[in-house]
Amino acid sequence: MQEMHYISSEILDLPVIKDIIESNKLLSLSEEASLNIKKSKEYLDAKTKGNDTPIYGINTGFGSLCNVRISSENLSKLQENLVMSHACGTGELVPKPIVKLMLLLKIQSLSYGYSGVQLQTVERLIDFYNNDILPVVYNQGSLGASGDLAPLAHLSLPLLGKGEVFIGEEMVASEKMMKKHGWKPIVLEAKEGLALLNGTQFMSAYGVYILLQSHKLSFLADMIAALSVDAFDCNMSPFDPLVHLIRPHRGQVKTAERFVHFLEGSELGKSEKKNVQDPYSFRCIPQVHGASKDTVVYVSSIFKTEINSVTDNPNIFIKEDKIISGGNFHGQPLALGLDYLAIALAEFANISERRTYQLVSGLRDLPAFLVNNSGLNSGFMIPQYTAASIVSQNKQLATPASVDSIVSSNGQEDHVSMGANAATKCLRVVENLETVLAIELMNASQAMEFRRPKKTSPFLETFLASFRKTVPFVAEDRLLADDIHASIAFLQSFSIDNDVLF
Numbered sequence: 001m002q003e004m005h006y007i008s009s010e011i012l013d014l015p016v017i018k019d020i021i022e023s024n025k026l027l028s029l030s031e032e033a034s035l036n037i038k039k040s041k042e043y044l045d046a047k048t049k050g051n052d053t054p055i056y057g058i059n060t061g062f063g064s065l066c067n068v069r070i071s072s073e074n075l076s077k078l079q080e081n082l083v084m085s086h087a088c089g090t091g092e093l094v095p096k097p098i099v100k101l102m103l104l105l106k107i108q109s110l111s112y113g114y115s116g117v118q119l120q121t122v123e124r125l126i127d128f129y130n131n132d133i134l135p136v137v138y139n140q141g142s143l144g145a146s147g148d149l150a151p152l153a154h155l156s157l158p159l160l161g162k163g164e165v166f167i168g169e170e171m172v173a174s175e176k177m178m179k180k181h182g183w184k185p186i187v188l189e190a191k192e193g194l195a196l197l198n199g200t201q202f203m204s205a206y207g208v209y210i211l212l213q214s215h216k217l218s219f220l221a222d223m224i225a226a227l228s229v230d231a232f233d234c235n236m237s238p239f240d241p242l243v244h245l246i247r248p249h250r251g252q253v254k255t256a257e258r259f260v261h262f263l264e265g266s267e268l269g270k271s272e273k274k275n276v277q278d279p280y281s282f283r284c285i286p287q288v289h290g291a292s293k294d295t296v297v298y299v300s301s302i303f304k305t306e307i308n309s310v311t312d313n314p315n316i317f318i319k320e321d322k323i324i325s326g327g328n329f330h331g332q333p334l335a336l337g338l339d340y341l342a343i344a345l346a347e348f349a350n351i352s353e354r355r356t357y358q359l360v361s362g363l364r365d366l367p368a369f370l371v372n373n374s375g376l377n378s379g380f381m382i383p384q385y386t387a388a389s390i391v392s393q394n395k396q397l398a399t400p401a402s403v404d405s406i407v408s409s410n411g412q413e414d415h416v417s418m419g420a421n422a423a424t425k426c427l428r429v430v431e432n433l434e435t436v437l438a439i440e441l442m443n444a445s446q447a448m449e450f451r452r453p454k455k456t457s458p459f460l461e462t463f464l465a466s467f468r469k470t471v472p473f474v475a476e477d478r479l480l481a482d483d484i485h486a487s488i489a490f491l492q493s494f495s496i497d498n499d500v501l502f
Contacts, residue, residue: 036113
């Protein structure tokens with residue numbers, strides 16, 4: 001029997017979400033969440049019944065149409081029209097794991113009882129999640145304010161029996177999916193469309209997915225760099241804790257501690273060095289990796305707050321007897337965080353490529369391009385080119401999206417965060433980082449063979465032996481693209497325990 005995760009019974013954070021995903025847990029509303037949703041809906045119904053006072057998004061139009069009064073008999077049609085008219089997504093399909101996170105985070109946000117939705121609406125979203133019915137969502141269309149309107153409209157269309165969903169790898173019409181499960185379309189009531197579309201769940205889901213990858217890649221960057229340190233026959237003194245305790249940035253200290261652990265018992269590390277100092281890409285790993293680690297931790301705190309928040313509009317406060325139109329849908333905190341994160345992740349890749357460059361340069365008793373009979377063989381010449389092209393692209397992708405804004409909705413929405421663009425380009429930086437680290441691992445493992453019979457640490461020798469089952473030593477030129485893709489797959493399949501990861 002599958003384990004269950006009860007919505008709103010505990011705070012969501014990255015370890016909890018990782019556990020929900022990896023354990024394939026089903027979702028269920030806690031009694032508290034169900035009660036909160038019901039109370040909010042009952043309050044809203046009582047407040048709007050026979051009330052002619054304009055309440056934004058409930059009995060008015062949207063955006064710059066906020067002053068257009070909608071009659072009571074058209075309130076349901078208003079919400080349905082909102083969902084359909086806002087489903088204007090273009091571009092690439094959002095990856096399915098991110099769509100599933102969007103469902104989880106939307107359910108979480110609606111469960112607090114500040115949104116005025118029907119219980120059956122939230123339960124249907126849970127049905128989608130638990131049955132792996134993933135709405136087709138596109139990655140372009142959100143300005144990162146007023147909520148992620150276009151992506152969340154596509155996420156919501158299947159509630160109405162409209163749009164398309166993925167069931168496994170098959171894309172099917174939502175209407176067909178509903179018939180298969182014996183479900184009837186949800187008839188949206190006052191404010192529900194707005195509650196579904198206003199929110200930051202597109203940006204948040206991307207951010208959570210990226211951060212889970214970032215914590216893992218941060219660990220792998222350290223481990224691969226440690227292998228490069230021994231492969232390039234570097235000094236161990238830059239990792240001495242005394243150096244870092246007099247400049248105790250958390251990430252710097254943690255990185256140095258990891259290197260001491262990773263390289264413990266290294267025969268190469270203990271050997272006498274010809275070189276007094278090493279290039280910065282080796283000597284300053286704790287400082288550079290550490291700064292990026294601190295950024296990952298900081299941005300994680302932003303997203304922890306966001307995914308445990310209510311981000312639709314207007315908000316319903318039963319105790320205070322207020323319905324307030326505010327701006328919690330504005331993605332500025334996420335946009336700034338994602339831009340900062342993209343820069344930090346790009347730096348992991350930047351310094352990694354420099355280590356790869358040093359390893360192929362024919363220095364420190366290593367053959368040029370890490371291959372015997374160089375000239376006839378080009379060896380590892382071109383993987384460094386590939387890494388260089390990727391880190392250059394990362395520099396372009398690290399240009400902040402959040403410094404941009406554009407006026408929309410006839411001037412009503414005159415400042416937007418562009419957080420959705422920050423999110424999608426940050427994901428590309430993550431994917432690029434993974435490739436650059438895979439290339440460094442190929443180079444470091446190749447270089448290690450020219451250090452034999454000396455060995456690195458037992459920990460890294462075990463890691464190296466595992467990698468060698470996937471990518472063997474390159475004795476002469478072969479199709480290295482296959483090795484690069486195999487290295488990427490190896491890193492993707494590499495599992496790391498939560499207590500080490502976070």
